[in-house]
Amino acid sequence: MTELFYDAAPNATRVAPERPAPRTYPAKPAEVTLFGTCVVDLFFPEAGLDAIRLLEREGIRVHFPQEQSCCGQPAWTSGYVNEAREVARAQLNLLDNGMPVVVPSGSCAGMFRQHYREVFAEEPDTLKRVDNLAERTFELTEFLLHVCKVDWQDLGQPTQIALHTSCSARREMNTHLHARELLGKLANVKRLDHDHESECCGFGGTFSVRMPEVSGAMVLDKTRSLRESGAAEMVTADGGCLLNINGSLEKQKQTFRGRHLASFLWERVSGEVKS
């Protein structure tokens, strides 16, 4: 139907306005840098370690620069541009090593890939390095699926799980598609869709403390639909959502829990069951 309208395109070229091409992926590299993210660092470090193990299992040497901290997202989304830029610059300098950067969190990967361009919009020289970092940044599931092209044998017992994808991971990184495909490789894992699967869990960083009532209503609905999905547990590739969802479940005194996808995947492919 659109072809009928191409006359209306800006210069009447009769061609559809360009849409960004799907991402092309490089061959599997020998080494990568892991950017752990501040939430995983402090609250889910095991998930970060499991991400390292999953990458090592593919024969990749993983570097973890000890100077890393936060991508800058909390200040950026709160409107504190200068503070966000300072923190972003520190990571940009640190990661300026040409190596692929793997991030076990879609929203932080999205910060590198999409928002650093806005953060450094007024610095043309920095933008070249920003674009270079964006090209080298991969969310963990994306990297395992498209760069490592993993071929896994599922060593776990049959189970049913619900997958929650953070909104920025979904909309900026297509993490929901990558995670689904990755989980599809596990023969004994059945993924159940929960009600309003694509809806936000209500975290939104500082939104959860600025608008606690609205955020609380959102996470209550999210945890209810996850529990009612019939799944044994929830998995997600984003630390922020996990902090929100598990914190709410614990407050509600529910036994249902979520965990980081990296830990779930490592358990399935290593056969190592953690208590």
Next chain:
Amino acid sequence: MSQRIPVKELTDSFRGRAVGALADDQLRTNFRIAMDSLMQKRADAFPDEEEREGLRELGNHIKARALSRLPDLLEQLETRLTANGVKVHWAETTEEANRIVHSIIEAKQGSQVVKGKSMVSEEMEMNDYLADRNIECLESDMGEYIVQLDGEKPSHIIMPAIHKNRFQVSKLFHDKLGVDETEDVNELIQIGRRTLRQKFLEADVGVSGVNFAIAETGTLLLVENEGNGRMSTTAPPVHIAVTGIEKVVENLRDVVPLLSLLTRSALGQPITTYVNMISGPRKADELDGPEEVHLVLLDNGRSGAFADAQLRQTLNCIRCGACMNHCPVYARVGGHTYGEVYPGPIGKIITPHMVGLHKVPDHPSASSLCGACGEVCPVKIPIPEMLQRLRQENVKSPAEQPKVKDGGAKYSRKERAIWRFWASLNTSPVFYRLFLWGATRFGKLAPKNVGPWTENHSAPVPARRSLHDLAKAHLNQGDQR
């Protein structure tokens, strides 16, 4: 950061109204059901993703092109409309727009106005302005009619009474019109129609909005599903159209894709039941139509948004309402919580230009930035990006000269100091690792009540060893399992 504030002290804020709305189970059910249905309708109306995305891209280009020539197009529109016999008026403020409308009615010694649906007239609070001057305005759109009958404001830009279910409407009609209660939606609509029919014939003036104002031909395009728009614009002897300056597009060719985007995004319709194209008053040899047609073009802060290359994108809006239908915040708190004429994501980004950020200081923060709005916007307004920008303008100090009307509403030295501290923590590896060391060792000693977070969550407990720590140990060991 927000403090825990007693709810009674918050009644006149977004957060306070949200608390009330969240406690209203009926309201929440009404919105959830309605929004779910609208999301499904939109999805069904765009079965082909490729086509949908191509069309959105095109819609964005058309609006961007129109806005890049906005002053020229407005001038052309005025010239063409004038040649067609339409009188064009310019209003910088809503007060001015109301004065113009009033003077037109006064010149005709009119006392009764019948209105088709118009959000710009809501923006002007035209009904109140005219009521104060003894002119009766009757809303003829069914949804608008319902909210007017109940003394309310619209809660959605497309479906003004979406917050009510049929039982509530039935009760309202019973109370206000003295008719029997009925749960039959068709019967309810017939009740409204019978009342309105007579009014169309009696009215001195008809008022409507405009969906697209076409510069090349001097045409005012108006879409609707009830026929009330056509009645309001043709039955009374005078028709006054009111619209924002951003509604102008170059030519009719541009309208075709925009119209398709509008009706499919709004209600999942391939086209609305009525598409009115008004190009002038009744001609000498014609039997019907109004004797006079006026267009009032309202600025009301739009040129302020236009002046900023990034914020200009808010003027792409074609008022489909898809962003509110898909917004998890709107779906839970409803339109009235926003406290302004335009609710939902689009309301959050256009209202500050109209009323100033000081009047809506919490609007930019009332979003998890989930991005659902931007994903469905038919003209690809990057709504989350606009919200982020408004947050920037909101926390600027007076010395930093906020670029949005009454910006700096949320400037706070204390919060700035917290973020300064956060930045120094995250830019100093030594400081950061010291922080990790402390948090992992003493985290369990942290208070169990950490402000708003613990209203919804258990207190967050840091792990006993950070990833920095675990990764260092693991990688040093060469533990290559």
